[in-house]
Amino acid sequence: MRPGNGFFLPPRKDCWKQQNFGSCIYPLEGVLTPNPILKVLSTFKTYEVKCLLIGGQACIIYGAVEFSRDSDFVILADPENMERLKNALKALEAKPVYFPEFRVEYLRKGHACHFRCEAEDVMGLRIDMLSVLRGCAPFDELWKRRKTVTINDGTDVDVIGLSDLVQSKKTQRDKDWFMIKRLTENDIALNKDNPSPDQVKWWFRESRTPEHLRKLAEKYPDIIKETLSQRPLLDHAIQGDLAALSKALYEEEQLERQKDIEYWKPLRKELEMLQHDK
Numbered sequence: 001m002r003p004g005n006g007f008f009l010p011p012r013k014d015c016w017k018q019q020n021f022g023s024c025i026y027p028l029e030g031v032l033t034p035n036p037i038l039k040v041l042s043t044f045k046t047y048e049v050k051c052l053l054i055g056g057q058a059c060i061i062y063g064a065v066e067f068s069r070d071s072d073f074v075i076l077a078d079p080e081n082m083e084r085l086k087n088a089l090k091a092l093e094a095k096p097v098y099f100p101e102f103r104v105e106y107l108r109k110g111h112a113c114h115f116r117c118e119a120e121d122v123m124g125l126r127i128d129m130l131s132v133l134r135g136c137a138p139f140d141e142l143w144k145r146r147k148t149v150t151i152n153d154g155t156d157v158d159v160i161g162l163s164d165l166v167q168s169k170k171t172q173r174d175k176d177w178f179m180i181k182r183l184t185e186n187d188i189a190l191n192k193d194n195p196s197p198d199q200v201k202w203w204f205r206e207s208r209t210p211e212h213l214r215k216l217a218e219k220y221p222d223i224i225k226e227t228l229s230q231r232p233l234l235d236h237a238i239q240g241d242l243a244a245l246s247k248a249l250y251e252e253e254q255l256e257r258q259k260d261i262e263y264w265k266p267l268r269k270e271l272e273m274l275q276h277d278k
Contacts, residue, residue, distance in 0.1 A: 036123075037125065038151055039092075040071050040092060041071075041151065042153060043088050043091050044073075045155045045156065046088070046091075047085070048084055049075070050075065051073040051074065051076070053073060053157060053158065053159045054130075054168060055071075055128070057071055057072065058072075058165050059165070059182070059183065061147075061149065062162055062183055062186065063183075063187075064182035064183045065182075069125070070128055071126070072127075072128045074129075074131060074132075074142060074160065075129050075130070075139070076143075077104050077107040077108050077139075078104070082102075082104055086102075089115055092117045092122055093117060093119040094119075094127055095115060096114065099271050099274050099275055100274055102115075108131055110134070110263070110267055111267055111270075112128055112129065113130075114126060114127070114128050114129075115128075135170055135256075136164055136167050136168050143158075145161035145164060146158045146160060147159045147160075147161055163202055163206075166180050169183075170256040170259075171257070172260045177208070180206070180208060184209075185209060185212065187203070188203055188207070188216075197223060200216070200223045201227050203216055204224055204227040205230060205231055208249055208253070210237070210246050213234065213237040214242060216237070217234070224238060233245060233249065233252060
């Protein structure tokens with residue numbers, strides 16, 4: 001179903017298909033928006049760029065609709081891959097915007113590099129790239145947990161795994177916490193009838209909805225006990241104390257927001273120095 005503004009709504013569950021590396025995810029050509037992003041993905045694949053789709057477009061694939069007109073990637077920051085990426089960006093006529101420069105050393109520190117496309121079929125589309133995601137595993141581990149979908153021209157596109165996407169969304173931004181809630185709720189709704197024990201454990205570690213956690217605690221009492229040491233607030237779910245659980249979830253979120261603020265402080269300071277020295 002496509003609303004009038006050009007964005008896509010997620011299809012029904014029976015529209016999903018099994019892909020590499022485990023879970024079911026949406027057919028990519030049916031949900032990514034806007035269409036120029038498909039051109040970026042196919043160009044990256046043509047030039048054999050080793051990267052993973054992240055951010056809002058990845059959220060759409062996992063069923064948590066986020067109206068993003070940019071494309072975000074985590075990339076392997078080594079000289080060979082950087083050269084392939086430069087060739088792909090050249091084909092898209094993508095020009096650097098903002099700071100810092102597109103260099104391996106900045107990416108490895110955790111900076112994001114930004115580009116704006118000027119080729120006719122992708123005009124104005126922004127591409128944001130990182131090689132490090134706060135709180136997430138190194139790229140090699142993210143790559144092993146990736147999901148792969150196929151677009152309508154037969155191109156395979158690599159997407160960050162769901163658990164890593166949720167972890168990457170633990171930022172200081174309100175909209176990212178809303179997306180975490182949507183991503184976990186959607187996964188529970190789609191897999192509630194026959195989840196694996198590991199999947200239920202992940203729900204207990206990441207769900208942000210008190211009522212969902214309470215119901216899961218009732219349904220999977222043995223599994224929640226195994227997960228309790230990793231997330232002590234689950235004891236409130238076991239007790240059915242939703243008020244205490246809500247308070248603990250809020251405090252947990254605030255702690256992660258503060259971690260993100262502290263992570264970006266030195267990077268922002270370095271950006272200010274680079275701008276000053278220009």
